[in-house]
Amino acid sequence: xxxRQARFTAxxxxxxxxxxxxxxxxxxxxxxxxxxxxLTSAVRCFAANGFHATTTRxxxxxxxxxxxxxxxxxxxxxxxxxxxxxxxHERVLTHIQDPSVLSAGGDGSANRLRAVIxxxxxxxARHHVAARVCQLELAGLTxxxxxxxxxxxxxxxxxxxxxxxxxxxxxxxxxxxxxxxTRAMLSLSIDLVRWYRLDGSDSPEELGEFYxxxxxxxxxx
Numbered sequence: 001x002x003x004r005q006a007r008f009t010a011x012x013x014x015x016x017x018x019x020x021x022x023x024x025x026x027x028x029x030x031x032x033x034x035x036x037x038x039l040t041s042a043v044r045c046f047a048a049n050g051f052h053a054t055t056t057r058x059x060x061x062x063x064x065x066x067x068x069x070x071x072x073x074x075x076x077x078x079x080x081x082x083x084x085x086x087x088x089h090e091r092v093l094t095h096i097q098d099p100s101v102l103s104a105g106g107d108g109s110a111n112r113l114r115a116v117i118x119x120x121x122x123x124x125a126r127h128h129v130a131a132r133v134c135q136l137e138l139a140g141l142t143x144x145x146x147x148x149x150x151x152x153x154x155x156x157x158x159x160x161x162x163x164x165x166x167x168x169x170x171x172x173x174x175x176x177x178x179x180x181x182t183r184a185m186l187s188l189s190i191d192l193v194r195w196y197r198l199d200g201s202d203s204p205e206e207l208g209e210f211y212x213x214x215x216x217x218x219x220x221x
Contacts, residue, residue, distance in 0.1 A: 010061040013044040018197050023130035026087050035073045037063040039087075042080045046133045051081055051140035081137060082145045088134035089152040092123050096159065109167030110216060116163055117215040121189040122208030125196050132193040157182060164219060173219035185215045 013019055023043050027036040041062025045054040056077055057067040074080045095101065101119045105111035124131045138146060160182045167173035188211055202210070 008048045010041065010045075010058065013041075013048055013062065016044075016048070017199055019044045019047060019129050020198055021129040022126050026091055026127060026130060027083075028087065032073075034063065034065075034069075038065075038070060038073060039080065039084055043084055043130045043133055046081065046084070046137050046140075047129045051077075051133075051137040078140060078142060078145070081133070081140050082142075084130060085134045085138065085141065085149055086145075086152070088127070088130050089149055089156070091127075092120065092131075093152060093156050093159070095123050096120050096156075109163070109170055109172040113163050113167060113219070114212040114216060116160065117185060117189065118205075118208035118212040120186075120208075121192070121211040122204035124189055124193055125198075125202075125204035125207050128193045128196045128198075131190070135190055135193055157186070160186060167219060171221075174221045176219050181218050184218060188214065 008016070024036065024040045027039050031039075038059055042054070042059045044062065045058045049058070054077070055067070056070045059077070059080065060067050060070045070077075070080070074083070096116050096119050098119075102112055102115055105115040105118075138149065141149065161178050164173065164176070164181055164185075165178050168175055168178065192207065196207070198204075
């Protein structure tokens with residue numbers, strides 16, 4: 001969508017099918033309904049208008065509150081962004097590390113990599129609006145918060161590198177440049193947040209399986 005070229009009202013954002021995903025299910029259980037609503041509204045605002053162009057009024061209006069109400073729950077707009085970005089990075093890392101995800105495809109390095117790529121891709125498709133904020137609005141974070149997110153990103157990269165290196169070591173994969181291939185695979189799965197929509201032709205699971213197949217071709221012997 002035309003990001004930053006026009007500002008969208010709270011109602012326009014709520015009605016836009018391009019901004020519909022499952023982000024509202026991401027937030028921590030200990031947060032109250034108002035906090036969770038504010039985060040969901042902020043996701044739509046940041047994804048459509050950008051972090052810097054979004055005002056606290058925009059976020060609060062998305063849940064029918066006055067601008068000052070946001071500060072009761074979040075001391076600053078940056079802390080809203082940080083909660084979104086941290087939650088997104090933590091959730092997807094936990095998801096791909098889940099033993100049930102890793103064992104879904106069966107034994108062996110190829111099946112493990114297929115399962116991880118499919119899970120990582122489908123997660124980004126299912127939560128594509130929040131994931132867009134997580135990937136494209138990092139510049140809005142303070143230096144300290146950015147460092148925390150960078151550590152989570154390093155952990156994710158290391159997890160993927162290990163999956164590829166394991167297959168190269170046991171002969172399942174070609175002797176590829178692990179860092180470059182990791183970067184390429186992650187880029188494929190992440191870049192879909194720029195264009196994906198839930199009412200499109202591919203479900204998150206279908207896209208995950210398709211990208212998993214592409215990933216295996218990158219390391220084929």
